[in-house]
Amino acid sequence: xxxxxxxxxxxxMVVEAWERVKANQGAAxxxxxxxxxxxxxxxENLYKIWNRxxxxxxxxxxxxxxxxTEEDRW
Numbered sequence: 053x054x055x056x057x058x059x060x061x062x063x064x065m066v067v068e069a070w071e072r073v074k075a076n077q078g079a080a081x082x083x084x085x086x087x088x089x090x091x092x093x094x095x096e097n098l099y100k101i102w103n104r105x106x107x108x109x110x111x112x113x114x115x116x117x118x119x120x121t122e123e124d125r126w
Contacts, residue, residue, distance in 0.1 A: 063098070
């Protein structure tokens, strides 16, 4: 298994990114969660994203088609 690489990312950066996505009326991602759904638990959702990004465990949806293994994604 690949070791996760941590990143220096502030909570402010995550909030600012969220604000840009919301202003652009961003589309639902792989999980099909809408802006409204995400916003219902905004604080918890932003914390999860920040925590995963800063620890290096946040992954893109690459490989969702089965082209890589679970180990490759996480």
